[in-house]
Amino acid sequence: MRRLLAAVPFLLLLAGGSPPPDPVASYRKAHEHALLREYLDFLSIPNVASDQNHIRQNAEHLMQMMDRRGLNPRLLTLADPQAPPAVYGEWTQPGATHTLLFYAHFDGQPTDPAQWHGSHPWQPVLRTAKLGLPGSQLVPVPEPGKPIDPEWRIYARSASDDKAGVMAILAAVEALRASRLTPRYNLKFFFEGEEEAGSPHLADLLTHYRELFQGDAWIICDGPVHQSGRKQVVFGVRGDTNVDLTVYGANAPLHSGHYGNWAPNPGLRLTNLLASMKDSTGHVTIEGWYDDVEPLGERERQALAAAPAYDQELRQRLGFGQAEGGGQALLTLITQPSLNINGMHSGDVGELARNVIPTTATAVLDLRLVRGNDHVRQVEKLRQHVRRQGYHVIDHTPTDAERAQYPMLAQVVERPGGYNAARTPMDLPIARQIVAAVQSTTTQPVVQLPTGGGSLPLVLFQEKTGAPTITVPIANFDNNQHAEDENIRLQNLWDGIDMMAALMMQPDRP
Amino acid sequence: MRRLLAAVPFLLLLAGGSPPPDPVASYRKAHEHALLREYLDFLSIPNVASDQNHIRQNAEHLMQMMDRRGLNPRLLTLADPQAPPAVYGEWTQPGATHTLLFYAHFDGQPTDPAQWHGSHPWQPVLRTAKLGLPGSQLVPVPEPGKPIDPEWRIYARSASDDKAGVMAILAAVEALRASRLTPRYNLKFFFEGEEEAGSPHLADLLTHYRELFQGDAWIICDGPVHQSGRKQVVFGVRGDTNVDLTVYGANAPLHSGHYGNWAPNPGLRLTNLLASMKDSTGHVTIEGWYDDVEPLGERERQALAAAPAYDQELRQRLGFGQAEGGGQALLTLITQPSLNINGMHSGDVGELARNVIPTTATAVLDLRLVRGNDHVRQVEKLRQHVRRQGYHVIDHTPTDAERAQYPMLAQVVERPGGYNAARTPMDLPIARQIVAAVQSTTTQPVVQLPTGGGSLPLVLFQEKTGAPTITVPIANFDNNQHAEDENIRLQNLWDGIDMMAALMMQPDRP
Structure with missing residues (x-):
């Protein structure tokens, strides 16, 4: 229901009231087994950017997943034989005058399988809890009809970074279509295959296919939610x-x-x-x-002042007694x-x-x-x-x-490859609207960050397409991003589907 | 002749006068071919301290070299099976009341043969000049009668550190005996086989065989002469x-x-x-x-004030423009x-x-x-x-x-293995006498150093035997000690024989 509210005026949300049933959440719950199996299949394809054959196999597999959802996928290639393919799709609406561009990437960081504990990076497994916690154990993928605990985690390379973004976006489209909900925006989908290699062909792709990338805002689905578990919207990267x-x-x-x-x-x-x-x-x-x-x-x-004070707890988890920064907050x-x-x-x-x-x-x-x-x-x-x-x-x-x-x-x-920061002003109307959409999917206040600490070449998106970028992450904080034992908590994936649907269903531009 | 002068009162040396012929130098010149071949054979036995079989082979080979010179060699062993053997010998004189102890070591630093240039650490070769200099080339060992250029160098592990010390001492004994010159001191010889491993059994050896190590002073034959090429006597180690x-x-x-x-x-x-x-x-x-x-x-x-000012030249050779130490001299x-x-x-x-x-x-x-x-x-x-x-x-x-x-x-x-410095006062009578003996073998003033910069556990010699230690090095400064391409310049070896003979022939204690 929370995403439906996003389609009604924001004031109504603030006013509260008895929520209507939530067709997206209902659809997802009814189809968790199929979505889970589809996701595990997707995670089974090795996806290191330099492994061209497998990256192409990922792209083709992804095209099928998009085709099943009516997104008219196409492979974006460049003359440069070193450039791996990206995948593009769209869901346009008659009469819609504005466009949202969704971005995620399907490649992952290189990893040494020997460093993984009890599983293989490209043979996904389910665990009942985070590896290393008492009682954490492998669990078979449940047969249809058997319950799926949302605290379970999938362990696989890119389970969180960033096939989770791809999967959440596609599952959201599926749920909206099945629920006969029609976005007011044209939606475009751009899935990159070499982000973890530093996106060396991103500028060329954005230039070469600039016609495709006309739109009002990029929604970047990558990275973790706040360490406290609260959802966050991030307006910049360093x-x-x-x-x-x-x-x-x-x-x-x-x-x-x-x-x-x-x-x-x-x-x-x-x-x-x-x-x-x-x-x-x-x-x-x-x-x-x-x-x-x-x-x-x-x-x-x-926004910074409103963000949760979480440094002390984080410091304890990370095992150090004194931070740098002379007492300033991490954020x-x-x-x-x-x-x-x-x-x-x-x-x-x-x-x-x-x-x-x-x-x-x-x-x-x-x-x-x-x-x-x-x-x-x-x-x-x-x-x-x-x-x-x-x-x-x-x-x-x-x-x-x-x-x-x-x-x-x-x-x-x-070293080669340096780039500048990108930051979208938080008071843009589209920015406020996106925050409202995310807020509609949670009862906890959404953390809003002027910038994240990490870096992505989002400045390229802004320079090449003129559209602002706003990042809406879904993964759990402790996902072992870039390291061995990468994982995603299922509830984060389910929440991500809800969030992506809410973003797709947001009202016309104010 | 220079060493003979050491056997006459010191004032006579200062007074100058026409020198008599030098039987040690004459003997050495007449027997260079045999000494060189004997030394190359000795260098052909691998001698890393941890290589127990080869260390024992070195010790047995060394005993034969000593036996040929009438030094009554014996193997010094300990109950500890990890302790490699050391070798002891002596040349005592009826009526002599004082004793000099000569020390050198026959083991060498570990080395990777692949790092050596054009030769193998334990297959000694002769070169016409220092490796890397223009015109430096391999030269076969000359047949008897053919000239041996004293600027040639032997390339082999321990060519300088420290089989050169062993060889110079034994050749000096041989020349003195052949020349029917009789020392006024009892002479004792102690050759260690694990110095480069940190001498972990030295204290036990000195204790267990303390009867053998009674004497008035240790002459430590190890290390290089001064960078300027001048001979030096070093009274301490750090x-x-x-x-x-x-x-x-x-x-x-x-x-x-x-x-x-x-x-x-x-x-x-x-x-x-x-x-x-x-x-x-x-x-x-x-x-x-x-x-x-x-x-x-x-x-x-x-002594420090009298040492040559060599820092600037050294700095240029070592390729740096500014030393630490705020302008103080290296020495x-x-x-x-x-x-x-x-x-x-x-x-x-x-x-x-x-x-x-x-x-x-x-x-x-x-x-x-x-x-x-x-x-x-x-x-x-x-x-x-x-x-x-x-x-x-x-x-x-x-x-x-x-x-x-x-x-x-x-x-x-x-880390384990730390030890303190040792320094012998420069005004001990035996110290002055040793300097005089070394000075008798060169026209350049001998460099006298209160201490060297490097470290040896000489403090053990002093503590366990009560006798002071004085180091008289012979190797060329640029000998690549401890590194690949270790070498000795033949003139340094010849000079070393002269010096050791002069030290053996010094006058009775004042």
């Missing part, structure tokens, strides 16, 4: 780029007894350099680091640009450690960007900071001449 | 210990976009912690780090305790880098110690410093309860 930073000592490894504390230790240089970039609270001290940031609007600040911190040390190596540790002064020390930095930042400009600030610490900055391994000329050398190289 | 330091973030790797700059980054914590231990000049800022240091005596300070810095980062790891770099916040960051630290320091006490200063930075220090992986209780956790563990 940009992202990575930098390799290497500093140098002598031109050969030296005996740490004979030369230590005279020959420069690159590990010490790197620790001094990295320590100079952030204070002990994690605040970035690089000059101008926060200068470009577009301030949040009033609506965004209110506030992710509206700021960040600088993270993803990795750091100099010499060896453990069994291989020797009494040497290594020749280099290297860190890989992750720079998250928010609206206003530009990744090239942000990396240049970093480079300037390194210079201000006395380094001559190069983009290559130093030559003998450079070693002779400069007392301190640092190689700073931005 | 102590050494290693510490594993690990700091912690969350209990699982986290997405650096969703949690970065809120969840603590262990790499950032480690950089702050390590940076707090040293200033930008490399001076250790841990409280009390230099407090225990026994000041150098007047003689030691004079001064190695008379101080040091703190070196041997290795540092957090997460991954290069191809394996991912956008994660790693769970830990680890460094392996190398603490060199000088006289006055105690390794347990020095590690405790480090531990206290870590505490003062706000950490709760543990010696194990943190439990969930510790994670909940303490905001910042650091594991600090001293």
Whole structure:
């Protein structure tokens, strides 16, 4: 019923009242066994983006799933033989003047099957509870007529990220059609096959098929709901780029007894350099680091203030006593640009450690960007900071001449693939409407985030199609995204179907 | 002749005069071919300490070499089956009241033959010059009568470290005996077979066979001459210990976009912690780090002042523009305790880098110690410093309860095998005499160092036998000690024979 309300004026929702029966939920409940089996079949096809044959098999399987639902699917390909196919479909309405574009991806992160516990990434299984919890056990797929516990979880690669998005969208269409409910919008569906590889052909796809992608807003169905379990609508993603930073000592490894504390230790240089970039609270001290940031609007600040205070519980779950950020909330911190040390190596540790002064020390930095930042400009600030610490900055391994000329050398190289942030203003009419639709499917207040902490190249959607992007995730927070033992809680999938149907059934644009 | 002068009063040497012919040098020149072939045979036996069969084969081969020289060799063994044999011999003189003990080791560092260039570690070859220099090429072992260029080098494991010490000592004995020159000291010879494994049975050997090791001074024949090529006498070694330091973030790797700059980054914590231990000049800022240091005596300070100023040239050869130490000379810095980062790891770099916040960051630290320091006490200063930075220090992986209780956790563990420094006062009469003997073999002033930068457990020799240790090295500085392509320049071996003979022929104790 909650999605039906979304089709009536918002004030009515606020006024409350006795809800009519909910045909989508009823349909889903009556067809859970079939939906579950269809989903398990879909999850059985390996889906690493670089595995072209299997990605094509996924795309063809997905076309059949869409064809059964009358979505007129087509394969989107590019001349580039490296570009895996994407899948497009649509459900248009006579007389509709506005269009919603739904996005999800059917590829998944690479994974080592040996790292999985008791199941295989592409042989989906059902468990009665989260792996590792007391009483969690494998359970066979129930025969029709037998109950399906919504707390059960499916374990498989992409069970949550992001075939769940694809499945929820298609099941919502099916339920609406079966219930003879007709959206007021034209609906378009775009399912990508290489998101986890960094979407290298997304810009070309959006350009080449730009006619297909005319619409009023993108609904991005990817990612987890809030850690508290509450549903959330996320209006932005951060940009992202990575930098390799290497500093140098002598031109050969030296005996740490004979030369230590005279020959420069690159590990010490790197620790001094990295320590100079952030204070002990994690605040970035690089000059101008926060200068470009577009301030949040009033609506965004209110939304953050209204978000649940969940940091303390999260901190306990993650097993650490003191956060960075000088007491600011996680949700506030992710509206700021960040600088993270993803990795750091100099010499060896453990069994291989020797009494040497290594020749280099290297860190890989992750720079998250928010609206206003530009990744090239942000990396240049970093480079300037390194210079201000006395380094001559190069983009290559130093030559003998450079070693002779400069007392301190640092190689700073931005990796390919960096991109900027995207954020949709929360006070757009379509934004308010989408929040209302999601709110119609839950009694708990929907968490609204100006931006998530993670990154997707949503800036491409905005630049290439002109339409804003709004992310409506469905997966459980503890889904082991990108890791072994990825899973989805069935109730999250069922809720996702309800939510996608509500989004499809929202009223005409105000 | 130069060594003969050592047998006459020292004043005579200073007075100069026309030198008599040098029987040791003459003998060596006349027997170079035989000595070279004997040495190549010795180098052909693999000698990694853990390779017990080969170590025993080395010991038996060495006993034959000693037997041919009338040194009454015997195998020194212990009840512990893990203890490899050492070899002992002696050349005693009727009526001699004083004894010199010569030490060298016949085992070598492990090495990967695949890393060697154009030869195998245990198939010695001759090259016309240092590998990599223009014109350097392999040369066959010359037939008797053909000239041997003293600039040629032998490439083999332990060619310099430290079978060269063994060979020089035995060849010196041979030349003295053939020249009918009789030392005034009793001479004892102790050749160890597991120095490169950290001498784990040395203390037991020195204790078990303490009767054999009565003497007035140890002459340690190991290590390289000064980088300038000048001979040196080294009166001490630094102590050494290693510490594993690990700091912690969350209990699982986290997405650096969703949690970065809120969840603590262990790499950032480690950089702050390590940076707090040293200033930008490399001076250790841990409280009390230099407090225990026994000041150098007047003689030691004079010796340092007289040592050649070689740092600038060395810096150029090693390819770095700015040393640590705030302008202090290398030879001064190695008379101080040091703190070196041997290795540092957090997460991954290069191809394996991912956008994660790693769970830990680890460094392996190398603490060199000088006289006055105690390794347990020095590690405790480090531990206290870590505490003062706000950490709760543990010696194990943190439990969930510790994670909940303490905001910042650091594991600090001293590795087994640490030991203290040893230094012999430079103004002991025996010390002056040994310098004079070495000086008698060269026209360049002998470099005298209060201590070397490296470490050997010489403190054991002093504690177990009561005799001081003085190191007289012979290898060329660029011998690739411990690495692939280890080598010795033949002139260094020839000079080493002369030096050892001069040391054996020194006058009675004053």
